[in-house]
Amino acid sequence: MRNARVLMTAALTSACIGLSGLSTAVANDNYSDGVVRIGVLTDMSGIYTDLSGRAAVEAVRMAVEDFGGEVNGVPIEVVHADHRNRPDVGASRAREWYDNDGVDMINDLSNSGVANAVAAVAKERRRHAIVNSSSTIGITNDYCSPYATHYTYDAYSLAQGTGKSIVDDGGDSWFFLTVDFAFGHGLERQVSEVVREAGGRVVGAARHPLDTTDFSSYALQAQASGAEIIGIASTGADAINAINALAEFGVTPNQRPAALLLWFDDVHALGLETAQGLLLTNAFYWDANDETREFSKRFYERTGRMPNMAHAGNYSSTMHYLKSVEAAGTDDPDAVSEKMRELEINDFFAQGGYIRPNGRMVHDQYMWQVKSPDASEYDYDYMELVTTIPGEEAFQPLEKSTCYLLED
């Protein structure tokens, strides 16, 4: 009697589980935990929060909404977290997301130190990471894997853009003001290479900590170096403060500043009066064409700010990931990785873009010049196109990459 009751309970329970699972079982079989989950790991509270931050989360959400909120009938979820510009915090959050929270792909990844650390975790855990906001070429070299994609730009493309054009323009002695961590060092190295290859020389460098407010002493060192070009290997508030200090101490205009990674937001913060004439290599500008304007207008309505290249990259890369999941019919990382490398990227952000075996997304880069206040006709009318750098020239040639996937 007792056995019969146990058996009946077991049968009823399994029937219930079976019934409730039936409707989704067909669609979900190929998807881990029945959800495609995207994590946006970004700087929500520190020095880079204006460059990615909350707006990066919104960009990913926009992509998910535009995609329809589900892929092959499976819902898509977006979560986000703050890495506080600390590689250890970023890496442990990534582990937690991949291991416990069912996150399939991590996006944004501002701060090169954090990006390298998370790429390493992605490789170990066999899950996707897409780097949009940081420049470290480690992602497509030592930290490469089938799961790490470097999407928007990198230190190499910056060097090929701003760096090379200034060298070509006759700026052949350089002094660097470099932010003292992976990003600054990487950028300085890439640009130095370009300078030397073109026959120029690097006369010295001064290293400053992240989030430095007072650049006066570095300005004096730059002045004393006598270099023609002061390469600013930092970004965001650091680059803004450096440019201001160079102007304040009369270093410019005798010596020219070259901001190696300047964002749209930095131009906005500096104001056209100070920023006019600066060159910047950006993969995206809101006012480039009708498609970019359409996206940017929608983005502005949601966030109250114009998108920069990382925001646009976050949107485009999320779309590409979801399209790859859809095409693969599963969120299995290996199958998705294959599709991501197979499908071409054609949207407002990139035309004919494709992902190389080492994870580098190849697409055109653009060099812009900041307009003078008189030339700016409407709000956010800040830049004009100087030249387009074809994707094949903009990024590190595959034979130079140290990625292990390229060995055979």
Added chain:
Amino acid sequence: MDFFGIPIQAVLGQLMLGIVNGSFYAVLSLGLAIIFGVLKIVNFAHGAFFMLGAFVAFMSGRYLGIDYWAALFIAPLVVACIGIVFEYLFLRRLYGLDPIYGLLLTFSLVLVLEGGFRVAFGSSGQPYPTPELLRGVFNLGFMVLPYYRAFVIVAALSVCLATWFLIERTRLGASLRAATERPDLTQAFGINVPLLVTLTYGAGVGLAAFAGVLAAPIFHVNPSMGSNLVIIIFAVVVIGGLGSIIGAIVTGLALGIVEGFTRVFYSEFSSTIVFLVMVAVLLLRPAGLFGRTEA
């Protein structure tokens, strides 16, 4: 001419900048020392009040059209009032408790203020123009010194000396010092000690705000502009001797110069040198250079 292999121009230039930075350190650490001396509170929010001063100047300029010179007076007053309200509502409940409570409360204020301004104004910072009168540079031969930086030295040191005079040489200062040493006796003489304490906090954070306005045209007005500075300021106060007024002023200036020198020889080390000096001073003179060992 060289100085240990470094061109003398570079050395003199960095020395000059050291004095400019030292002036900031002096004003900030002075406020911190006064607050610690009287309230026995470790005011971790000092950097946030510095930032608040810069933001009040920036906002009053943008929204009310108040210029720099007026802001130099108005912003410290506004921030002092905010400080007084904070002291009256929260801080005074912690007197007599373990100093860690005061530290936690003021630190939480830092997080709230910085977070709030970051949400409202972003992290890239806002430009604040240098006043018309002070644009341009002196050519000193070994370096160009912007007029404005020279003005900072003069303004900061004048305020420091005035504060020192007020505390050490006036009747109000005497009451204040009495209230620090023996609050109960001072009260018995008919002096309103709690009021004195509240006003001291207001004056201390007002000094921080004054430094903030001075800093606004140099640095971008930025929510995190105070958080890096406050750590150094604490080191300055510890080296000078906790609660010592003259110690804070002299040490602030001296450490600015030491830092400037370090930048010439080994720039990466410049953010660490202050703490090495602190360790050395604590080992040799635990009460600080100008501090008194309590009997």
